[in-house]
Amino acid sequence: MEELLDTTGGKRGRITIHDVAAAAGISISTASKALNDTGRMGLETRERVKRIAAEIGYRPNALARGLLSKRSFTIGLLTNDTYGRFTLPVMAGISDALVDHGVSVFLCAIEEDPALAQIHVEAMLDKQVDGIIATGKRLDRRLPVDLSNLNVPVVYAFTEGAPGSVTFRSDDAQGARLAVEWLAKLGRKRIVHVTGPENFFSVRERADAYRRVAGEEQPVLFGVWSESWGHEAVARLWSGSGERPDGIFCGNDQIARGVIDALRERGIRVPQDVSVVGFDNWEIVAAQTRPPLTTVDMELKELGRQAGLTVLALAEGRSVEPGIRKLPCRLVVRQSCGGDTLGI
Amino acid sequence: MEELLDTTGGKRGRITIHDVAAAAGISISTASKALNDTGRMGLETRERVKRIAAEIGYRPNALARGLLSKRSFTIGLLTNDTYGRFTLPVMAGISDALVDHGVSVFLCAIEEDPALAQIHVEAMLDKQVDGIIATGKRLDRRLPVDLSNLNVPVVYAFTEGAPGSVTFRSDDAQGARLAVEWLAKLGRKRIVHVTGPENFFSVRERADAYRRVAGEEQPVLFGVWSESWGHEAVARLWSGSGERPDGIFCGNDQIARGVIDALRERGIRVPQDVSVVGFDNWEIVAAQTRPPLTTVDMELKELGRQAGLTVLALAEGRSVEPGIRKLPCRLVVRQSCGGDTLGI
DNA sequence: GTCAAGTGAGAAAAGGTTTTCTCAGCTGTT
DNA sequence: AACAGCTGAGAAAACCTTTTCTCACTTGAC
Known part of the structure; x- marks a missing residue:
């Protein structure tokens, strides 16, 4: 004691x-x-x-070595994604790519607080980070801090970057095509799209891609990112007297979950009567729906890996072409669409 | 171009x-x-x-300063919690507590891989971290790496620590009491406990506390940490001919969600007929149940904060009494129990 | 026997900061 | 007039590495 x-x-x-x-x-x-x-x-x-x-x-001693070599083998990861839903896979990818190079990662969660962000950035610069990766939860929003004149390289991942910078993001249009084409391939004819708020860039991009595959006249239901919106959308779709959809492409997994639950409550069978596909492959949601959700994975870990390697390249003085790199999504087939025994 | x-x-x-x-x-x-x-x-x-x-x-230049002062104003956070469900709040607390002291945090996700863990630990030591916080997803499991003779201070948070170390954990017994007493206070007489695998230490601790409040003869249903187990448990409880419970204390929020969904499917009203309380306050689950879930919050952010301040104290050479510190949980009242308009 | 070239290894500087020591100049006391 | 004590400020060492420069010695060629 x-x-x-x-x-x-x-x-x-x-x-x-x-x-x-x-x-x-x-x-x-x-x-x-x-x-x-x-x-x-x-x-x-x-x-x-x-x-x-x-x-x-x-x-x-890495400090002594860094003092001399001007390389600290340290990078900073700045994020405003508190849930970590997007940041964690990205972080995992970065760490995975860089651990072999002896690089460690400072994680700085800055919420939406510009002052806090500034403090973290300065702390990182004081510690002589070799570079910074900025990441967030929305492709069309900036972090509340200016990283454009930092004298260390900055790479953006899953957040809007400064002009002339390197930005990695998912190819949402391709992801949406993957989903809709899968539904079509399974023979679904009347496919609707239930998604989030239209002011999200990725929502518009997914919706455009959906329309391009399913037909320009097809309905898109914009709403919010929640299960309850999924419920409501189903109520709306089944309330009219028109033809019922036989395939629903959802803007994210939470909406998909709401949709599936609502369908089940109406006695509509998934996937026999209606196929449902989600977006995000958020394991904790997608794997717990009944039936488990077929969904689009944005490959955020790979995105993190590439962002990590890129910031490392810049830190080592190698030149990298600026611009936006769209990384392809991947369809994860579970049981909510059928076709899971096809062995695609 | x-x-x-x-x-x-x-x-x-x-x-x-x-x-x-x-x-x-x-x-x-x-x-x-x-x-x-x-x-x-x-x-x-x-x-x-x-x-x-x-x-x-x-x-x-923090490197130069650190070289001389033997303080790098850097600590390492080691975790095997890939989802980040537990790590993220802890991390937020640590960061929150230490940012004022100019301390930055290396985040190292090591999965269950001892070799990877070793690499990360060595990288951190090379970078002269002032201390290490080890955190995990289970109170009764060790990280797959030995941190006991490290010549930097180590603090354990939400994972089992080495003997003689400082360990922070939630007071699960107190949390369980909070839940059961709340059900009792609302007039529930027949309270059951549906929880996870019995080989989890926290499961046993919560179950013991539950029995101590609700009565030693009360049934505990051990299962797994999933929604479907919640469904199954309800099926089991309502299949027999005995008295039905009017209050269900669930071992985590996912089980609670399964329970609530199953009850609704049976036409049993929550909270009018049965009150349900969860554990974890995992926002993404708890806030999306219908009705929103009353649940126990383990105050992981506070736990992280204290762990951060403690490792800082040790790094500064202040003495800290070793042992296990249990931090109190907090009941978050939503609507799944009733009583949410009581203004407790 | 002289020289050029090559080999093995150490001395010293550099990197940016903090800290200890030293010193010159001043004030005030006896 | 001598001296103790204080004040302001600089020189230099220390922290730990890496790198450049230098040097002594050997080898082989002429």
């Missing part, structure tokens, strides 16, 4: 290259060159130094 | 303290002391240096 923790931050006695040099009976310059495979020296010396370094557990 | 991005990592011409000293016509030592409010000098000089530093936009 009375014993207090004495993990006093320690660091007393961290092993430095001096220790290696002393143990090997050589100078620190030789030790450095041996360990970095630079300079000239006998092979035997080099091997011996390496062995000794490994034995005494020497690890170079 | 042909113009290539030349954000070459830049950093050419970062302003150093030498520039400040030169601009002020003094030595760098005086400049340093002026800016840090240390040493002796005329007030007028101090003010002037500060003003000039601000004017030319000087920001100290």
Whole structure:
């Protein structure tokens, strides 16, 4: 009870290259060159130094190294996506791509607070990050902070970038085509689109692509990103006297979930009577619907991976062509459309 | 099209303290002391240096500072929670608590991979983190990496810690009591508990607390963490000939959602006939149930905040008493129990 | 026997900051 | 007039690496 923790931050006695040099009976310059495979020296010396370094557990101090090399092997990830629904896969991709290069990632959640964002950006710059990746939850919104004159490279992922920058985003039009074509391939003739607010860029893009495949006259129901809107949309579709749809392409998985629940409550069978396809492949929603949801995955992890490699390239001084890169989506077939036993 | 991005990592011409000293016509030592409010000098000089530093936009290089002070103002957050369901609130709390102290956070998602975990830990140590917070998705599981002899302080949050360490966790027993007492207060007499797998420590703890309030003879239905288990549990409860429950305390929000959906499908009204309470306050689930879910919030953000402040204290050499700290949960009243207009 | 070239390794500077030490000049006391 | 004590400020060391420069020594060629 009375014993207090004495993990006093320690660091007393961290092993430095001096220790290696002393143990090997050589100078620190030789030790450095041996360990970095630079300079000239006998092979035997080099091997011996390496062995000794490994034995005494020497690890170079990244701060000292960074001070000299101007590379900290650190990047910052700025996001305003509190839920982490979009940020987490992106982060996973970035980390995955960069861990091999010894790069670590500062995660900064900035909400919508410009002051907080500024603090985080300055903290990152003070720590000499090699680059910054900005990510968000909407393709057509900027982060509440200006990153355009930063003297470190900035890459945008799933958020609107500054002009002349590199921006990665999903190809929502292609994703929508994937969904609608899948419904068509399964023989669905009367396909409707139930989606989110029209002021979202991606909503318009998906809706346009839908119309281009399903027919320009096809109805699009704009609403909000919620299950209850899915319910309401079904009520609306089934209330009129017109023909009922046999395929519903939903703007996201939550809406799809609402749609499926509403259909079931009406005794309409999914997928026998109506096929439903979602968007986002948000596992936690898509896998829990009954039946599990066929949906479009935006491949955010891959997006993160590419963003990571790009910011690294820029940090190393390699030139990268600016512009918007659209990454293809992928259809994840589960059971809400049928066709899941087809083996596409 | 042909113009290539030349954000070459830049950093050419970062302003150093030498520039400040030169601009002020003094030595760098005086400049340093002026800016840090240390040493002796005329007030007028101090003010002037500060003003000039601000004017030319000087920001100290954290790498150089860290090299000397042995403090990097950086900590690492290690997690195996891929979904981020638990990690994100914890992270938000940590960041929130530490941003004022100028501390940035490395986020390392290690899945269950010991090798990956080791790489991340070493990368962080190389970068001289001031401390590490380990977090996970289960109170009774360790991360797949040994953090016990690290010579930087380690704090555990929502995961099992090494013996003699500081560990923060939610008080699940108290949370369960909160839920059951709320049901009792609303007049519910026959309360059952539908929860997850019994081999989870928190499941047992919640179940024990439930029994202690509701009565030792009360039934506990152990299952899995899914909506479908909620459905099945309702089927089971309503299939027998015995008395039906009028209150259901669910082990998490997903189960609660399944329970509520199943009840509705049976024509049983929530909350008029049966009150349902969940656990986790996972907004995305709890707010989308019909009716919205009354549930127990584990205050993970607060947990993160305390973990952050603690690791900071240890990093600064302050002593902290080891042991497990249980943080109280909070009941979030929505509409699935009734009583939401009571104004508790 | 002289020279050029090559080899192995160390000394020293650099990177940006903080901190300790030293020093010159001043004030006030005896 | 001597001296203790204070004030303002700079020089230099330290933190840990990497890199450039230098140097002594060996080898081989003429």
